Amino acid sequence: MRSSTVGAVGRPPKEPAAGMQRISIVVTLLLAVVLLFSIRSIHAILSSQTLQYEAERWRGASEQTYSQVSVFWNEGEMDVSQAETLTTELRAAFPTEEIPPFVTAWGTKSSGLAAYERRTAETELWYVSKDFFTLHSFPMTEGGAASFASDGTEAILNEAAAYALFGSFHCLGEYVQINDAGRRVIAVLKEPDDAANKSAFGNTPRIYLPITEDAEVSFYEAVLPEYYGGYAAQRLQNATGQVVTSSTGRFRLSRLWKKAKSFFQAPPEATPPFPPWEQAARLAERKLCAWQCILTLSNILLLWLLIKFALLLFAKSSLKKQR
Numbered sequence: 336m337r338s339s340t341v342g343a344v345g346r347p348p349k350e351p352a353a354g355m356q357r358i359s360i361v362v363t364l365l366l367a368v369v370l371l372f373s374i375r376s377i378h379a380i381l382s383s384q385t386l387q388y389e390a391e392r393w394r395g396a397s398e399q400t401y402s403q404v405s406v407f408w409n410e411g412e413m414d415v416s417q418a419e420t421l422t423t424e425l426r427a428a429f430p431t432e433e434i435p436p437f438v439t440a441w442g443t444k445s446s447g448l449a450a451y452e453r454r455t456a457e458t459e460l461w462y463v464s465k466d467f468f469t470l471h472s473f474p475m476t477e478g479g480a481a482s483f484a485s486d487g488t489e490a491i492l493n494e495a496a497a498y499a500l501f502g503s504f505h506c507l508g509e510y511v512q513i514n515d516a517g518r519r520v521i522a523v524l525k526e527p528d529d530a531a532n533k534s535a536f537g538n539t540p541r542i543y544l545p546i547t548e549d550a551e552v553s554f555y556e557a558v559l560p561e562y563y564g565g566y567a568a569q570r571l572q573n574a575t576g577q578v579v580t581s582s583t584g585r586f587r588l589s590r591l592w593k594k595a596k597s598f599f600q601a602p603p604e605a606t607p608p609f610p611p612w613e614q615a616a617r618l619a620e621r622k623l624c625a626w627q628c629i630l631t632l633s634n635i636l637l638l639w640l641l642i643k644f645a646l647l648l649f650a651k652s653s654l655k656k657q658r
Contacts, residue, residue: 370634383527387612388582390402402583406575409553425559440556442462449511454499470556
């Protein structure tokens with residue numbers, strides 16, 4: 336009886352399993368790799384969405400802040416004259432006598448056959464207003480957009496359209512036939528072609544043309560002064576009665592969490608056809624939401640493992656002291 340008691344009392348307590356410590360270390364290292372990869376992927380996505388930072392570019396060194404806002408709808412809800420009137424109304428609604436510089440643009444999508452000599456290509460045709468390339472900072476491979484819409488015969492091709500029709504990007508001054516009308520090429524623009532934008536822009540031949548007065552409008556965009564949070568979006572919503580998309584700050588953490596919640600809700604019954612730059616931004620939002628969830632979960636697991644590992648080390652240290 337005595338020996339049993341002595342054995343029970345003198346038995347050394349068990350040390351934490353060494354195998355568990357090794358597993359914790361390996362999992363912690365794996366989570367650290369996931370964190371680094373997540374941060375790198377998020378940075379790559381944010382860097383690819385240059386067309387969503389036009390307000391910051393427009394502001395430059397000015398003390399006046401700006402916001403990039405847009406409205407998208409199906410054709411038939413607005414025409415060019417109404418878009419021009421809308422710009423006038425926005426200008427009149429500014430609360431200051433001295434109106435800061437701002438820019439608006441609008442347009443619509445069509446399709447048609449483009450031809451040069453014996454080459455032809457089915458192309459997307461984007462009819463846009465004269466300030467479209469002032470608002471959107473597309474880089475130009477050849478030429479420039481300064482003279483766009485000066486006489487209504489200009490055409491700006493993306494690289495896919497230039498290559499399909501000319502086999503080269505060096506086609507400035509050439510005339511292409513688009514729906515039996517001659518259009519003079521003044522520039523070749525480079526659309527985003529990185530992984531984050533590829534699914535939206537693709538390798539589709541795309542030609543930008545001056546919009547005609549009798550055309551209907553499917554999108555209206557603006558870079559407006561932001562006198563207080565939400566001012567620009569509120570003004571545009573009041574003027575159009577439509578849901579406004581605010582590009583400025585759309586990738587902030589708080590807005591991405593709200594966007595993530597909407598993924599679990601029923602989609603709207605009908606959505607307008609978004610232009611590729613907006614499609615790319617919405618795809619980027621979804622990807623960022625996914626990476627944000629992965630990052631948050633990884634942080635929680637990493638913190639839990641670090642705490643558990645610290646407790647194991649503390650327990651091991653206590654056992655050594657007891658000996």
